[in-house]
Amino acid sequence: MPIPTPSPSTNPSSPPTAAATAVYLPRDVVNAPEVKAAIARRSAERGDDADMAAWLLNHFFRWAIGSFGNVLPVQSPADYLAAAGPDKPLPEWLAKQLQPRAPAAVNAASAQDKEKSKSHKAESPAAEAAPKTFYYLDPEHLLLVDRERMLVEFLRSRRGTRLEQKLQRITCFMAMALWEQEHQRMQAKRNKGWVPSSGLALKEVLRTPNGVIFEFIGSHAALREEMAYESFHMQHCLGQFANIKKLNGGYGEQYASAAQSGRLRLFTLRSAGNLPHVTISLEVHPDGLRVDQIKGKQNRHPIRKYADDVLQFLRTLPPRGERHSDCEGMGLVFEPEASDAARGEWKFVTDVQSPDFLLSVMSGNFHLIEHFEQPPPALQWLLLRIAPHELARLRQMDVAVAAAARLTLPANRLPPSLQAAPTPTPAAMLEIEGISLSAAAGSGIAMTQAIVIVVFLGLLYLGVRIAWFVVRTAFRIVVRGSGTAIGHMEKANADLAVRAAQARADAGKVVPNRRRWALALGDILLLRNGLRCDSDTLALDVPAEQRQRLAKQVLREMNMAADLPERDIATQMQAALVGWVGGLGRTHANFYEQLAAEGQVRDALAFDCARTAFLVRCIALLGWVPESQAWLVLFLNAQRAQDSFESWEDFGHAYARARLHWLRISSQDGPASSRATLEVQEHLQNTQGNWLTLPWKRYRIFDPQPVTLAPAASA
CATH class of the missing domain: 3.40.630 (Aminopeptidase)
Structure with a gap:
């Protein structure tokens, strides 16, 4: 029962004569021997005969190298490690090819070009000096394996025919065109024949x-x-x-x-x-x-x-019990037990208990989100982060996710439910703890809708929070310290002073401090860079030398030139903050996909939340964006973190794991790679620190309230 997949290199409706003219294209695939070995292994496992194996290793292999669409570009060592995985070292020959050429060598090659152009010589040293583009092809890519199986089934079905006799002369393009022709004929025959069912078999x-x-x-x-x-x-x-x-x-x-x-x-x-x-x-x-x-x-x-x-x-x-694309595609998953991955239960995706497992499954199957009556906010944030085009499938949308979508996406990419015309009346102006959001949100947020939704959710939220905190406080007393996956982090809350600080944060009347909370997500990075994390404002008194170092670091993280004029920096930074939910600064290709494959896609969200809080605060501190715009992003980012994690411990552990993965695929997994783990542990033990004095879910962070304007003075 193969899944028909159109060929990326030929028109499925074209005749075999057109496919016969197609040629195998050259392409520098760095792991071509590994791809060929995988094809040979699968052929042996299927028990293919010698002719079929030879055809696969010749024609199918050449098609995969030159024409298979799902390959990853490799232009740096980090690209290779991200594609191949941290366990596969970078080949020496590839490392040499990826080294940047010295400017002198490039200039010399250009000079030779000019001389050769005068003598009408074809060779171009500058072209040869230009960096090559390499590619990595996953030997076990699902689409590649599916195409291979489809072709093997088709060619096997031609045993005893003339096609079998000239198999080695049939190119992969021709085989795919013949396969498509046969399926079109099958479609025409479906209405012409019928075999009755006796039920005896x-x-x-x-x-x-x-x-x-x-x-x-x-x-x-x-x-x-x-x-x-x-x-x-x-x-x-x-x-x-x-x-x-x-x-x-x-x-x-x-x-x-x-x-x-x-x-x-x-x-x-x-x-x-x-x-x-x-x-x-x-x-x-x-x-x-x-x-x-x-x-x-x-x-x-x-x-x-x-x-x-x-x-x-x-x-x-x-x-x-294992993951399977057909099962997950229809919403059925095998959720393993936390203590034993080999044991677990088959269930529908809406019944999955583990947030990490749910988000990892859904990251590749967002079409299933329409089955959730009220999708978890963490799932909505993940959807907005990596598949915003699927937002229309949501039956209900969290108010913060909706606000982030309106802020980030152009109007023509918003789902119909968010395309209502705004009503910018004075009563619709919003603020959070004195921070006006209306100016930052602009015309992208329908204010009246936001107020209605927020008020309704606020009443519902209040009742749920009261019951939730009673149960949570009792539960944390019993299970404090268990359930963390990073070695000695399990002892982070053993100290009585730590427990007392947490009790003070969770008990009694707590005055909300949403600004401090939103900034606290970046505490680890702030402390690492020698910045204070005990302030509720974006402005900090930073010495000129440190301010200059920080500016260079932020520009580098945001992929901006160090000599960019100040006016251009401000313009580009403000544009970057508009698209903040898609990730700020440098990132590795497939970072989310890699962690999803390990069942830890929430770790990627934690990494994003911490970096966003740090970078936005620094950008605002350096005066490159208006504070109102920075606070709107910080509040939305904070709500994303609050929705996706259960506590500061949960968030901190996830960030440390993600940073370890980040360093590993960046070839920086040396002795210092455990630094984040130690920093998180220390911050969780700091009785005066934000992570112990600020309750995680005692109050909602993105909780805009309407501003009542004072009446204008009469003349």
Whole structure:
């Protein structure tokens, strides 16, 4: 049941003659031998014959190197480590290629160019001196593996035909064009033939809310008829045989043979009238079953209606608990236990308990967010950070996320629910602890809407907070110190003075200090750079020499030239703050994706929150942006952190882990890489520090209130 994927190099509707003229393109893929070895390994695991293996290592490999679209550019050692992973050292030859050329060498090459242009010579030393662009291709990329499997299935189905005899002369482009042609012919034939279902080759396995799940009996003579019936209704290739009368050859032959030999178990969900809705295939391994494919009609993900049926099936059989794209695509995940990754439970994505696991799964499946009646705010912040184009799927949007979206995104990219015309009346002016937000927000925020939503949420929030803090205080007394993943951080709160400071922050009447709270997210970075973190204002009395060093550091972090004129700095900084939610300053490609793969995507959010608080404060301190704009970003960033983490400890641990990962992929994971861990530990033990004196969730940070303007004096 392969997923048809258009070729990036040929028009799927073009005839094979057009594909025959396509050529393999050259491209500097730094790990080409690794890609070739992975293709050979998968071929051996499938048991491909010698001709098929040779075709893959020649034609498919050359197509992958030259034309596969999902490659990562490598222009620096950091790019290579981000793509290949920190465990793969940078090859010496690549390190030499990536070294920047000296200006003298480049000038000499340019001079040679001028001389050669006079003599009409073709070679260009300057062109040769220019830095090359290299690429990294993930040998196990899901789309690459899927394309390989699709082509192998197609070429196997041509055994005994003329195509098999000239296999080595068929390019990868030609094979993909032939595959597309065949599927177009199959589509035309679907209405011309129908194989009846006798039900004799089906064995009932499970009754579900929407029907019955049957298993295909591999040893029964009617197996192929039942498979053909399944394919006719589901419009996929499970039972599509090359010979419709004899029911042999083609894709169906492979699945039938695998089921007959016991290598594959096939299942179908059917409702009244014997109508199939979901087709499931499980691979049989010595250590148990593994999910192979779960498909709805036309190879799409099964619709939400049948998710509970498939979930019941997965819990009953069950296959090995692991992540699978077909399962996650329809909203089904295996959430491992915290103490034992091999144990856990299959569940629908809306029932996932671990925030880290939920965000890691959703980071690649944001289409599932429409199933959340009220998506967790942390999930909404992640959506806004890495997939803002999916905001329209939200059934409800948090007021702070909505404000950040209006501030950050252009009007034509906002979802319809946020495109209402603003009503800038005096009553709609907003402030937080005396900081006016109206000037910073401009016309991007619908003020009246914001007030209505905030007031409603505020009343609801107050009731929930009272109950939540009673339970939380009791719970923290019992489990204080457990549940952290970074070595000696578990002892951070053992000291009685620390406990007393936290008790004072969580008990009694606390006067909200949202400005100090928003700034405190950057405390570790402020202290590291010798700046105070005991102030509620953006302005600090900084010596001229330190101010100059700080300015150079901030410009470098923001990827701006050190000699940029002051006016241009202010313009660019203000523009950068508009897009703050997409990340401020330098970043590594795929930073979020890498941490999501490790189940720790929240760590990336913590890293972003800390850097944003630090950089915005420094930018405002240096006078490059208006304070009103800086405070709006700081308050929204603080709300993002408050929504995504449960405590200062939770936030601090996540930041330390993310910084360790950042340093590792930057080739800076030396003895100093544990510095952030120690800094977080010390700050969590500082009884006078912000992280012990400011309660984490006692009050909402982004809580704008309407400003009542004084009446104008009469003449």
